[in-house]
Amino acid sequence: MSHTHAHGTDLDGPPRPLLAKVLAGIVGVVAVAVGIGVFIFWPSSDEIPQDQNPYNAPGVSIIHATVTSSKPLECGSGGEGPDGLPEVAGKCATVDLVSSRGKGTLILDAARAKTGVNAGDKIQVVRIARDGQEPSYEFYDFQRGTPLVMLSLIFAVLVVAVARWRGLLAIVGIAVTLLVLTKFMLPAFLAGEDPLPVAIVGSTGIMLVVLYLAHGVSIRTTAALFGTLGGLAITAAFGAYATGWSNLTGVGSEDDQVLAAVAPLVDLHGVVAAAMVVAGLGVLNDVTVTQASAVWELRSAKPDASATEIFTSAMRIGRDHIASSVYTLVFAYAGSAMTILLLIVAYQQSLLQIATTEQIAQEVVRTLVGAVGLVLAVPITTLIAVALAPEARNRSLPLPSPTQPPGPLPGRRRALPQQKQDL
Known part of the structure; x- marks a missing residue:
């Protein structure tokens, strides 16, 4: 996979073929590892529960x-x-x-x-x-088929109308995500594969496709990809630890119990940690792409700035993005769990007592783990982007216009009008 200028602008600086080849080699290794992981964890049809409806x-x-x-x-x-x-x-x-x-x-x-x-x-x-x-x-x-189809069409038309080719490719990325989820990850969970490695392999594969589809093939996108994979690894590791530390069993609702009966091979404890990885993908992708783009824009605006200056400026942007993204995680949960929150208030129980129940604790831990991965992904992506961005260079002085009269020669003083000399 070669790296080229994604937009035809000079943001990426002069061509750097050697760096592009090295990065392409690293991305290729990651892609091969994902392919091997898919081959290892791909479930056979007889391992997936059938006719359970x-x-x-x-x-x-x-x-x-x-x-x-x-x-x-x-x-x-x-x-x-x-x-x-x-x-x-x-x-x-x-x-x-x-x-x-x-x-x-x-x-x-x-x-x-x-x-x-x-x-x-x-x-x-x-x-x-x-x-x-x-x-x-x-x-x-x-019957909700018609409203859902119409809303999807409205969404797709607006995205394409505003973002054009980028919007169309982002929609293709959504289709790829759904394909990986329904054809690989979820069947592998049902077949009894370890959910966390399956989620890591599937999520990495999704990011490999979605990032380059939506943002173009460039060194800048590769910097965002590496930052995303770093945040993904942190989320997976911390999620696995937090799941065990919090004693989350994965059996927090009636649906969980039905799933355990229908698909006895499913590791519900592992599904909790895997869900944390998948849930954090969207916000991670948003933050890392923004940080990489910020570094490139800052380098374009300040070609003579040092790497430290670029990093400091980009982190100021990143801190604002962290704050807004953390709010996004909390608001997204509050919106999706409105019925449960209303029930908590109706029961008049303390928030701490309700928060420690399995059903609520899963969401709390998922939100906090996602926030940790998000926060740490910002400096990781910024460091990677600063290292891969074009090097600092002096601003070139503008040449005088051919029609502009030349200035005074060095060492020769221009004669001033008599009035100004008297002053």
Whole structure:
């Protein structure tokens, strides 16, 4: 992989073919190591749990339907359920529906009925058709395919319209990320491979492709890649230690317990640490690319500045970026866990008591580990970028314009007007 000027500008300075070849060799070694890791951890199809979906049982299917009417139904909901947890008080609902399989009726519980299912809504239902019995229906979910597709198209159009080719290549990078996750990493987890090495191999492969796709092949991008890999290694090491130190088992919710039953080979403890690596990729990528670009821009603006001056200036930018990125991590968790946070306030328990539960502690540790990797990636990337950026050089003095009259010769004083001489 050769390094060229990604934008056709002079930010990269004069060509440095020897450095480009050395860096290409290092990147090539990393790519080969990723390929070997993929070969080692690639799961065979018979190791991956199959046919575990309860909705694929004989006579059971998920179909699309349209609500024709919804009527309140008194069902005595409220109080405590069989598991001791409070139930939603209120009326249930009787829902009539029509589908390609004919008409049917289902009962909504009070919680779902309270949110509202109205005539004309497009829903998905579980159709259970036993031999010799009339089919029965259960509510599964709303049909969201069209809104999700339209939102994705709007996002893609805006990204391409604003960022142009860079935006298009970034979208291709998203597709590559999803491909690696769904075809390699997640199947390897299910097959019982050690999740943390799998996450490191998969994440490194994603960064190799995504960074060069989105930002071009250049020495500057390679500096960002090396900084990202450094932050990735720190996140993985600290995540593995923090997971054991905090006694995170990976069984913090009902979904975790179902996964343990469906895929008994999965190391849920290791999945917690692997999730920390994957979750930190986006912010790491953002920070390292910004730091590398800052160093190159500073070098272009101050070609005669020393490496120490460039590093100091870039770190001032990096400190601001660290502050905003740490907020991003916290806000992202607060937004995704809003229901849990509301429940904490409703229970009127202390924040410390709730934070030490498995479900919340996983997110807290994940956020803190990601923040540690992010913070340390900034000076690492800055050091690497300063070392790889063009060397300091003196500013060339501008030559006089051909139409500009020459200045006075050295050692010869220009005659001043008599008035100014008298002054």
